[in-house]
Amino acid sequence: MYRFTKTTLTGLIGAFAMASCFMGVVRAEFPEKAIEFVIPFGAGGSADIEGRLLANAMSKVLGVPVVPVNKVGGGGAVTYTHLKNSKPDGYTIAWASTSLLTSSGIGNIPFDHSALDHLGQVEFQPMIVSVKGNAKWQTFKEFADYCKANPGKLKIANSGTGSATHIAAVAVENAMGCKVIHLPVGIKRRNATVLSGEADAAVGPLTATRRLAKAGKLRMLAAPTAERNPVAPDVPTMKELGYDADLDLFRSLAVPKGTPAAVVARLKEAMVTAANSAAFKDLAKKNGFTIKPLVGKDFDQRLAKDGAVVISIMKGAGIYKSKTK
Amino acid sequence: MSMPLKNVIISMIMLLIGSSYLYFSLQLPVRSIGNVPGPSFFPLVISAIVLFLAAALLVNGIVNLRNEQPQEAEPAVPKRVISTLVWFVLYLIALPYVGFLVASVPFFAGLMMLCEQKKLVPVAIGSILIPVFLYFLFRQGFNILLPAGQWM
Amino acid sequence: MIQDAALGFSQASQFSSLVATAIGVMFGLTVGMIPGMTISTGIIIVLPLTYTLDPNISIALLLGLYVAGMTGGSFTAILLNIPGTPSASATAIDGFPLKERGEAGRALGIAIVASFVGGIVSFGCLYLIAPQLADLALNFRAPDLFALVLFGLTIICSFAAKSLIKGLVSAALGLMIVTVGQDPMMGTARFTFDNVNLLSGVHFLTAMIGLFAIPELIKSICTPATLMPETQKKIGSFWSVFPRLADLKQILRPMLIGSPIGSFLGLLPGAGGPIAAFISYDYAKKSSKNPEEYGKGSIEGIAAPESANNAVTGGALIPMMTLGIPGDPVTAILIGALLVHGLAPGPLLFLERGDFAYGLIFSFFFANIFNLILALVGVRLLVKLLNTPRAFMMPTIGLLCVIGSYALRNSFFDIYVMLAFGVIGLIMRWVDMPVVPLLLALVLGKPLEEHLRVSLISSQGDYSIFLQSPFSVGFLSLAAFSVLWSLVVVPWRDRLRAKKLEGPTSQ
Incomplete structure (x- = not known):
């Protein structure tokens, strides 16, 4: 009996040791299970379309499913809060964007971008000021003049209070020098509000605006960006028109703070490969976003530069860190 | 238990829930962006509706309580309801530790026995084969994540 | 538009979509047929699959299930006098006597053909009305949408409950739950009590699994084996199921009554199959040349409710696709399945993803075709x-509830939430409070709040904005009307119910 127990015990220990060795080997190989890919904006928007394709491409590189999940709300705040609270094991990554800077700047989240680790930038694109296809304003100047004549009357739709499109709209507002009403209608309703005439204009990423503009339902007036985009060569930049507003929408990937360096390295590699994949390049060409992977120092610079721009826009409108009363 | 009595009980519970909801709504922060309804606006509206409805249900229940004679006694909560829930709770406690595959086997066997399957062989076959089948179907076949155990 | 329709047709007629539709139909017939499993249970079972399958494939699967579930319910109603789903209750009134006369095959055949006609008529409505309604809905502004959603909620409450007030309480409970988590407008945490898991709120699919599947599961487990129905039934020869020409002529009129009634009631959120079936049964009987046959095995009495409850499906898809407003748990799940894949139902769906919208409509068409063929050919096998054995089925459903709630967001917390909703569902059944309003309030709560707040931002705090648009005034009056109407109609409906229907009106 005694011997039997001992043999069993030895066997068990042996098996356990082998199992842990085996598991150790497996663990070393990241990733071993599906990765959650959190998208801060709703179904059908540009963040969603581009994010899903990138997730798909990354899944091919990494050999595990990369599952897109939309966590919508607070201009990105819901996703960033979720990411910050997730385990830093590389199995939760967020499709971050300029909205990280803006939602923290406006005070929707009580932390800033340094509370997360960043894989780096994937792409960027201009945001577009558009009006209804049959609107009376043919040019941005007419729109701005109308605004000056009727301050506090025009309504501009955005993807949510504190989102990048909201802050871009604030930048446009600052540049025009007259007050407007910002309608935080969300991705799903942003274009619809313009079509129904409820809002006079919308600010949205080029990707999300392009399709309806092509169909003549929307008219793109101007873009607060540095240079014209090849997909929409007729849309002037705000600078060309003499308005000082320049905020592009970058999209990047972020992971929770403290994710192991090896895991981050593997994810970075997958991100860059996926960003340069044929499928993603096709989408970029079609929709007009620019693929430009930036990692490490380069991306830190971008964050610092855009962060400063966002803060100055917000300060100009008096909404920086709008605290709770 | 008669329906009016149940109505009285449930309306009391709703009053309780409604008033705590109101209390927490009033604690919500007020943001200074614009002169527009903040985060607590909608909850306050709901609080008012819930409290009104609960009060109406309470009055309705009390009125009918007087008019109607209490009806035949219902059987108490059947034992199997409790047993099923206990099996679920045990299963959910075990899942994060041992994962889907291991935890599902005893759970499945337990529910099978609750369904009056007393013979051991079908219970053993069902409780092992079906979870294994589901595991491979979802995990391998459809690439869906299943609860994984931290001990495994 | 024609282009989109052609694209949609080719998408829906792809081999993979057709296979998915056929599988959905087989599955729907099965779950519809088995008492204690409703269409909602069936949907919960395939739910995890829809997270990863292509959107057009998962939609084809779900539509097949939806359509066939309505038909499958009639099998058990006819053979056992137990409706497999609540929608089939009215079918039993004449189906069972006909089977008792030894004409089970004939009764089943009539039910299947009537289902098909109802489905195809509602397909016609869907195809013609949905794009027009989507165009109209493009003009809706935030106050209109707020009023519309509010109307949806009140009409769901007034249809779902014997007592309106309990329906409203149920909906209000749902609205309270929906506010848990981060505020959709500003990201402020509400009612989260510093719990990280509560920040993203309760997902309605998690709640739905708990509210519907767990009480059904427990009820089924608690039914002693001796009470389970004797299920060995003879149908007759293979060809006995195929209806004769004379029968088809006779049921034409009741089907032409049932199909429009069903399509129209499907359009209204919350009405659903059972109500449509009873109303058209009643109406067909009143207008029949030989009403005395009803209740004794009249084939007209099978055709009217069966065409009506299948016509409900196409009707219910109209508000779901064009307005994003679900009328029942199944369309709520369809919305969820679309959203998981980045497709947002609403007026813009036709404009931005017209191919997909029409693909859905044609998938619905194919689902009806498959339903006719597979039901006629397979009914003997399906029965x-x-x-x-229940002992294998019920624990499997238990596991699928857990998989479904976990896989949605890979969160253990969601499984606990699911079970908590199971307990809530049990309590609500105990006090006779409908669960459908709670569930749909979970879907509609966020839009309700967003449209309300956006309206007030747009008007800078002026409440008269809700009275400035004809749409908004119209919907608000309809909402008020639906509340008043249900106070008047409830006694009448109770009388109708007392005749035959027992059990919940949920699906």
Whole structure:
């Protein structure tokens, strides 16, 4: 009996040791299970379309499913809060964007971008000021003049209070020098509000605006960006028109703070490969976003530069860190 | 238990829930962006509706309580309801530790026995084969994540 | 538009979509048929699959299930006098007597053909009305949408409950739950009590699994084996199921009554199959040349409710696709399945993803075709499935509830939430409070709040904005009307119910 127990015990220990060795080997190989890919904006928007394709491409590189999940709300705040609270094991990554800077700047989240680790930038694109296809304003100047004549009357739709499109709209507002009403209608309703005439204009990423503009339902007036985009060569930049507003929408990937360096390295590699994949390049060409992977120092610079721009826009409108009363 | 009595009980519970909801709504922060309804606006509206409805249900229940004679006694909560829930709770406690595959086997066997399957062989076959089948179907076949155990 | 329709047709007629539709139909017939499993249970079972399958494939699967579930319910109603789903209750009134006369095959055939006609008529409505309604809905502004959603909620409450007030309480409970988590407008945490898991709120699919599947599961487990129906039933020869020409002529009129009634009631959120079936049964009987046959095995009495409850499906898809407003748990799940894949139902769906919108409509068409063929050919085989032992089926459903709630967001917390909703569902059944308003309030709560707040931002705090648009005034009056109407109609409906229907009106 005694011997039997001992043999069993030895066997068990042996098996356990082998199992842990085996598991150790497996663990070393990241990733071993599906990765959650959190998208801060709703179904059908540009963040969603581009994010899903990138997730798909990354899944091919990494050999595990990369599952897109939309966590919508607070201009990105819901996703960033979720990411910050997730385990830093590389199995939760967020499709971050300029909205990280803006939602923290406006005070929707009580932390800033340094509370997360960043894989780096994937792409960027201009945001577009558009009006209804049959609107009376043919040019941005007419729109701005109308605004000056009727301050506090025009309504501009955005993807949510504190989102990048909201802050871009604030930048446009600052540049025009007259007050407007910002309608935080969300991705799903942003274009619809313009079509129904409820809002006079919308600010949205080029990707999300392009399709309806092509169909003549929307008219793109101007873009607060540095240079014209090849997909929409007729849309002037705000600078060309003499308005000082320049905020592009970058999209990047972020992971929770403290994710192991090896895991981050593997994810970075997958991100860059996926960003340069044929499928993603096709989408970029079609929709007009620019693929430009930036990692490490380069991306830190971008964050610092855009962060400063966002803060100055917000300060100009008096909404920086709008605290709770 | 008669329906009016149940109505009285449930309306009391709703009053309780409604008033705590109101209390927490009033604690919500007020943001200074614009002169527009903040985060607590909608909850306050709901609080008012819930409290009104609960009060109406309470009055309705009390009125009918007087008019109607209490009806035949219902059987108490059947034992199997409790047993099923206990099996679920045990299963959910075990899942994060041992994962889907291991935890599902005893759970499945337990529910099978609750369904009056007393013979051991079908219970053993069902409780092992079906979870294994589901595991491979979802995990391998459809690439869906299943609860994984931290001990495994 | 024609282009989109052609694209949609080719998408829906792809081999993979057709296979998915056929599988959905087989599955729907099965779950519809088995008492204690409703269409909602069936949907919960395939739910995890829809997270990863292509959107057009998962939609084809779900539509097949939806359509066939309505038909499958009539099998058990006819053979056992137990409706497999609540929608089939009215079918039993004449179906069972006809089977008792030894004409089970004939009764089943009539039910299947009537289902098909109802489905195809509602397909016609869907195809013609949905794009027009989507165009109209493009003009809706935030106050209109707020009023519309509010109307949806009140009409769901007034249809779902015997007592309006309990329906409203149920909906209000749902609205309270929906506010848990981060505020959709500003990201402020509400009612989260510093719990990280509560930040993203309760997902309605998690709640739905708990509210519907767990009480059904427990009820089924608690039914002693001796009470389970004897299920060995003879149908007759293979050809006995195919209806004769004379029968088809006779049921034409009741089907032409049932199909429009069903399509129209499907359009209204919350009305659903059972109500449509009873109303058209009643109406067909009143207008029949030989009403005395009703209740004794009249084939007209089978055709009217069966065409009506299948016509409900196409009707219910109209508000779901064009307005994003679900009328029942199944369309709520369809919305969820679309959203998981980045497709947002609403007026813009036709404009931005017209190919997909029409693909959905044609998938619905194919689902009806498959339903006719597979039900006629397979009914003899399917009925054998009624003998599947409960001891294997119920624990499997238990596991699928857990998989479904976990896989949605890979969160253990969601499984606990699911079970908590199971307990809430049990309590609500105990006090006779409908669960459908709670569930749909979970879907509609966020839009309700967003449209309300956006309206007030747009008007800078002026409440008269809700009275400035004809749409908004119209919907608000309809909302008020639906509340008043249900106070008047409830006694009448109770009388109708007392005749035959027992059990919940949920699906």
